[in-house]
Amino acid sequence: MAALLDVSDVTLRYKTSSAVVTATERVSFTVDRSDRFVLLGPSGCGKSTLLKAVGGYMKPSEGKMRISGREISEPGADRMMIFQEFDQLLPWKTVLENVMFPLLMTRKLPRKEAEMRARAYIEKVSLTRVVDAYPHTLSGGMKQRVAIARGMAMEPDILLMDEPFAALDALTRRTCQDELLQLWAETKFTVLFVTHSIAEAIKIGNRILLLSPHPGRVKAEVIDVDRVSGEDGSAARLEKQIHDLLFADAVTAH
Amino acid sequence: MGEARILLRDAAELTAAAPAEVERKLTVLELLWNDGFVRKAVIIIFLAAAWETYGTILNNPLLFPTFHDTIVTMFDKVRDGTIPLRAWASLKVLFMGYAAGIALAAIFTILAISTRIGTDFLETITAMFNPLPAIALLPLALIWFGLGNGSLVFVLIHSVLWPVALNTHSGFKSVSNTLRMVGRNYGLRGLPYVFRVLIPAAFASILTGLKIGWAFAWRTLIAAELVFGVSSGQGGLGWFIFENRNLLDIPAVFAGLLTVIVIGLIVENLIFRTIERNTVQKWGTQS
Numbered sequence: 006m007a008a009l010l011d012v013s014d015v016t017l018r019y020k021t022s023s024a025v026v027t028a029t030e031r032v033s034f035t036v037d038r039s040d041r042f043v044l045l046g047p048s049g050c051g052k053s054t055l056l057k058a059v060g061g062y063m064k065p066s067e068g069k070m071r072i073s074g075r076e077i078s079e080p081g082a083d084r085m086m087i088f089q090e091f092d093q094l095l096p097w098k099t100v101l102e103n104v105m106f107p108l109l110m111t112r113k114l115p116r117k118e119a120e121m122r123a124r125a126y127i128e129k130v131s132l133t134r135v136v137d138a139y140p141h142t143l144s145g146g147m148k149q150r151v152a153i154a155r156g157m158a159m160e161p162d163i164l165l166m167d168e169p170f171a172a173l174d175a176l177t178r179r180t181c182q183d184e185l186l187q188l189w190a191e192t193k194f195t196v197l198f199v200t201h202s203i204a205e206a207i208k209i210g211n212r213i214l215l216l217s218p219h220p221g222r223v224k225a226e227v228i229d230v231d232r233v234s235g236e237d238g239s240a241a242r243l244e245k246q247i248h249d250l251l252f253a254d255a256v257t258a259h
Numbered sequence: 260m261g262e263a264r265i266l267l268r269d270a271a272e273l274t275a276a277a278p279a280e281v282e283r284k285l286t287v288l289e290l291l292w293n294d295g296f297v298r299k300a301v302i303i304i305f306l307a308a309a310w311e312t313y314g315t316i317l318n319n320p321l322l323f324p325t326f327h328d329t330i331v332t333m334f335d336k337v338r339d340g341t342i343p344l345r346a347w348a349s350l351k352v353l354f355m356g357y358a359a360g361i362a363l364a365a366i367f368t369i370l371a372i373s374t375r376i377g378t379d380f381l382e383t384i385t386a387m388f389n390p391l392p393a394i395a396l397l398p399l400a401l402i403w404f405g406l407g408n409g410s411l412v413f414v415l416i417h418s419v420l421w422p423v424a425l426n427t428h429s430g431f432k433s434v435s436n437t438l439r440m441v442g443r444n445y446g447l448r449g450l451p452y453v454f455r456v457l458i459p460a461a462f463a464s465i466l467t468g469l470k471i472g473w474a475f476a477w478r479t480l481i482a483a484e485l486v487f488g489v490s491s492g493q494g495g496l497g498w499f500i501f502e503n504r505n506l507l508d509i510p511a512v513f514a515g516l517l518t519v520i521v522i523g524l525i526v527e528n529l530i531f532r533t534i535e536r537n538t539v540q541k542w543g544t545q546s
Binding site: 057060062080081082084085086088090092093095096097106107110111139140141142 | 435437438440441443444445446447451455456459460462538541542543544
């Protein structure tokens with residue numbers, strides 16, 4: 006079976022006011038259906054830029070990116086983005102309207118069915134209580150769950166998550182991570198997840214791509230991440246290994 | 260190595276103690292005072308009382324009629340249909356100018372957000388014309404459009420266009436990058452993108468622009484009518500004020516001024532407040 010997402014030899018460059026910065030250099034990886042694929046690296050490794058490129062917001066200078074065989078050229082609802090920022094919800098729409106919005110805008114479903122599906126996904130993230138509330142009345146964690154419901158309701162080829170839990174407090178973050186895994190167990194969606202937290206990567210992912218900074222290059226890929234567990238200490242060992250791998254250069258360089 | 264211990268509080272002890280006051284209902288007076296409308300009404304009553312006192316002490320209706328005289332004259336003029344007619348004449352012109360100004364502002368800002376040169380154009384032209392008082396264009400407008408509503412509409416457009424365009428544009432610019440990316444994620448582009456994402460997201464600024472535009476337009480109109488008011492048969496409120504000054508009917512002048520103020524208050528406190536309550540306040544995006 007061909008990979009769902011195929012990123013091959015992608016170099017990404019962006020312009021600042023004074024220079025052209027290379028964010029990633031010749032990065033390749035593939036994501037299969039139902040993968041929980043994590044891009045992990047320290048800041049400056051271009052992981053967010055890479056995710057934005059998969060989202061279609063920027064074009065690679067070199068290399069190719071394909072989703073289900075189609076080349077990625079612009080943003081599209083087959084790749085739903087979930088951002089870190091809480092302001093990703095449309096403040097002028099209620100929770101229900103927010104989840105329905107992409108379904109209606111892309112004419113994926115007529116209004117009635119869109120509402121039914123939206124309600125079903127809001128139920129999945131257990132926010133039925135606030136279905137008619139406006140986003141500014143919700144807590145940060147609730148906003149992120151609405152964003153996840155909105156992304157999932159579209160049933161896209163792949164969900165692109167850009168550190169969605171990074172701005173949450175530690176307790177809420179853990180709850181959200183558990184909930185995401187629970188949702189995955191129910192629907193087996195495909196997700197490309199960006200994080201700078203090694204623990205989060207191990208908890209969320211079944212595969213992890215390790216990136217090194219300046220410019221971002223692939224350092225290693227960790228597979229079968231879902232076989233480790235917190236109980237026997239294997240997760241902690243993996244965390245230590247990844248940590249040593251990512252920061253080995255940094256230590257010798259100083 | 261020791262172990263931490265958790266000391267549970269006695270449950271009986273927690274429930275037995277009488278709860279302190281958790282919630283207290285506000286008194287009627289406190290509730291009333293929390294209503295901005297009530298507070299403002301009190302201020303207005305206070306000002307009217309001060310006016311009445313000063314007018315009575317001065318006792319010179321030609322210079323400063325009392326509040327009572329003004330209200331009586333106003334009632335008379337409203338009953339005989341003069342003020343409503345004049346106010347309607349003013350408002351009709353105002354709506355034309357306001358609508359045309361907003362339409363032009365919309366075109367300018369949509370051009371400005373779609374191209375960089377459009378942005379530069381809008382920024383340059385608003386910087387040039389925004390400081391120019393609309394009244395200063397009136398002599399020119401009279402030559403171009405003659406004595407009539409054409410000239411009034413022209414100066415009104417001038418007074419509405421720039422503040423609305425400026426605020427709308429700065430509102431669009433301050434729409435967060437995340438929201439823009441969200442909109443594009445759903446394949447929105449062009450006008451649907453503007454109407455579905457940018458305008459609601461920038462609505463707080465747009466509303467501010469509309470409010471400023473309205474205030475500018477209203478005062479420009481009254482001033483312009485004072486200059487050459489009588490056009491196409493009947494003048495507006497500005498002309499009413501001017502006429503009555505010539506007749507030395509000062510209470511009527513005051514009544515005219517009061518009408519201008521009252522209409523301004525109604526638009527600001529009823530129309531714009533209602534829009535605000537149902538949009539930016541409900542959405543929590545008030546700037």
